[in-house]
Amino acid sequence: MNTFYVTTPIYYVNDVPHIGHAYTTIAADVLARYHRQLGDDVFFLTGTDEHGNPAAQAARKKGITPQEYVDGMVGKFRALAERVNATNDFFIRTTDPEHRQAVQNFIQQLYDKGDIYLKSYEGLYCAACEAFYAEKDLMDGKCPDHGTAPELIKENNYFFRLSSYQERLIEHYENHPDFIYPATRFNEARSFVMQGLEDISISRATLEWGIPIPWDKSQVVYVWVDALLNYISALAYARRENLVPRFWPADYHLMAKDILKFHAVIWPALLMAAGYELPRHLFIHGYLLMGGQKMSKTRGNVLDPFTIMDKYGVDAFRFYCFREVNFGQDGVVSMDGFESRYNTELANELGNLLSRTAAMIGKYADGRVPAPPAQTREFAEGVQKLGIGVARAMSLAELTAALEKIWQFVRSLNKYIEDSAPWKMASEESRRSELDQVLYNLAEGLRICAILLNPFIPEAAAEILRRLGLRASPEDMRMEKAEWGITEPGANVAFGDPLFPKLD
Ligand code: MSP
Numbered sequence: 001m002n003t004f005y006v007t008t009p010i011y012y013v014n015d016v017p018h019i020g021h022a023y024t025t026i027a028a029d030v031l032a033r034y035h036r037q038l039g040d041d042v043f044f045l046t047g048t049d050e051h052g053n054p055a056a057q058a059a060r061k062k063g064i065t066p067q068e069y070v071d072g073m074v075g076k077f078r079a080l081a082e083r084v085n086a087t088n089d090f091f092i093r094t095t096d097p098e099h100r101q102a103v104q105n106f107i108q109q110l111y112d113k114g115d116i117y118l119k120s121y122e123g124l125y126c127a128a129c130e131a132f133y134a135e136k137d138l139m140d141g142k143c144p145d146h147g148t149a150p151e152l153i154k155e156n157n158y159f160f161r162l163s164s165y166q167e168r169l170i171e172h173y174e175n176h177p178d179f180i181y182p183a184t185r186f187n188e189a190r191s192f193v194m195q196g197l198e199d200i201s202i203s204r205a206t207l208e209w210g211i212p213i214p215w216d217k218s219q220v221v222y223v224w225v226d227a228l229l230n231y232i233s234a235l236a237y238a239r240r241e242n243l244v245p246r247f248w249p250a251d252y253h254l255m256a257k258d259i260l261k262f263h264a265v266i267w268p269a270l271l272m273a274a275g276y277e278l279p280r281h282l283f284i285h286g287y288l289l290m291g292g293q294k295m296s297k298t299r300g301n302v303l304d305p306f307t308i309m310d311k312y313g314v315d316a317f318r319f320y321c322f323r324e325v326n327f328g329q330d331g332v333v334s335m336d337g338f339e340s341r342y343n344t345e346l347a348n349e350l351g352n353l354l355s356r357t358a359a360m361i362g363k364y365a366d367g368r369v370p371a372p373p374a375q376t377r378e379f380a381e382g383v384q385k386l387g388i389g390v391a392r393a394m395s396l397a398e399l400t401a402a403l404e405k406i407w408q409f410v411r412s413l414n415k416y417i418e419d420s421a422p423w424k425m426a427s428e429e430s431r432r433s434e435l436d437q438v439l440y441n442l443a444e445g446l447r448i449c450a451i452l453l454n455p456f457i458p459e460a461a462a463e464i465l466r467r468l469g470l471r472a473s474p475e476d477m478r479m480e481k482a483e484w485g486i487t488e489p490g491a492n493v494a495f496g497d498p499l500f501p502k503l504d
Helices: 019-037 053-062 066-083 097-112 162-175 183-194 223-228 230-237 257-274 305-312 314-324 335-364 377-395 399-420 422-426 429-453 458-467
Strands: 003-012 041-049 090-093 116-126 131-133 151-160 216-221 252-256 281-285 288-290
Touching: 003 019, 003 230, 019 041, 019 066, 019 252, 019 281, 019 288, 019 305, 019 314, 019 399, 041 066, 041 223, 041 230, 053 066, 066 090, 066 305, 090 230, 097 116, 097 216, 097 223, 097 230, 097 257, 151 216, 151 257, 162 183, 162 257, 183 257, 216 223, 223 230, 223 257, 252 257, 257 281, 305 314, 305 335, 314 335, 314 399, 314 458, 335 399, 335 422, 335 429, 335 458, 377 399, 377 429, 399 422, 399 429, 422 429, 429 458
Parallel strands: 003 041, 003 252, 041 090, 252 281
Antiparallel strands: 116 131, 116 151
16 A cells, blocks of 8 residues: 655744645645545644744743643644644644654764764844844845844854765755755755755754753754654654654655745755655645735734635635645735635536536436436546546646646536537437436536545535435545446435535
């Protein structure tokens, strides 16, 4: 059996969960669900990054301990994952005692091996990024991501010999052109490595809120090292058994470009140092923008996913995420854009396809899927091609491309109704078998749409199968069932409420 391990970044708890967090979580969920439909052994990980300066500062402002603060915040992120119907197999918190222990073991191993050493260091530090910046990477002396001026910090820190992994990293990039998608991000990361790497500080002396360095308790582990290790630590304690041999290396780490360098340079070097294989792929998606800027709490321009889902449902939101913005590129989201896609595509194109099909089967065939006089070669071939195209796009995590192919099929079924005009056939007894053929084709086409759409809009997909009088078990949703001609005639088709009701 194939395994498939997919992750999201672990989110900082000091932010409010917004559409950007939901986006990556849903993307990972789409891949996880798709691979389960393939019959793979899947592990899907998400969680929260709870140590570091911003959380400690926020706690201080509220007059509570950092632990109390993060305990109070984590619920919002868990709730977001649940609300978007994420089927994560585990939710890691970096304050989990097992994770803390795993981080200490990991860096002790690197220290013992000589990959970590003590050095005095001075640098420009952005507390919001938890990262040092070189002067040249600032914009007008300010952090390019947060627009705030970094502080000059001087302290004794433990350093990781990142520079000594440069050659091996370059070699890895040379040999694995599929290490990072899309290709532009691969090139960006590779040229960064080629420019030369300096050793990095992996401890902080000025912070108390973190994981103590095991051999020097006056320092804590740099929050990024702590955070990156979640991808491996979780596997060791998520269930009672050690899942590392089963699921590592990860198939996909998903994230936006803000954290590319950490994942494309530091993470692989840490893994190499400890003797682990590297993840197979990183997929770097773009930013969802509102009014032309990346959403963030600091800027206050966030689109609240909960409001949208409360009004329109989870599936509509999931669908919008990958329809509106090409996965891998930046794109603007807005309430207007959302509503227009909801009405034209979900309500009109998919919703009406189902209601018209159900209504016609009700009216012209006593509510039962009729037996087709023959199997239609053109549909069988088209669906086979569609399946291959979707599989290819999904294997590259090209979610928008996959969804677009499926949507072309939805549209072609609507056109098929218009072109064949079953209502005319129904008025001529001599055209009965033609009519049966059309009705069968529509039911069968919709069943296949439901299977292919299931990773994206799982509630609606199951509902489509039930309306067609079919079961919607995991077996019935298997990708291999997205093949023409499986539906047995006779299923009882139900005409229900609109799948996506039109709202003002
Ligand atoms: N804690 C770190 C990640 C550690 S992973 C080992 C962190 N957290 S974060 O809360 O800032 O999350 C950043 C991630 O959230 C992005 O990489 C992306 O996955 C998601 N997004 C946050 N805002 C987003 C947009 N506006 N648009 C798209 N994705 C967004 O960085």
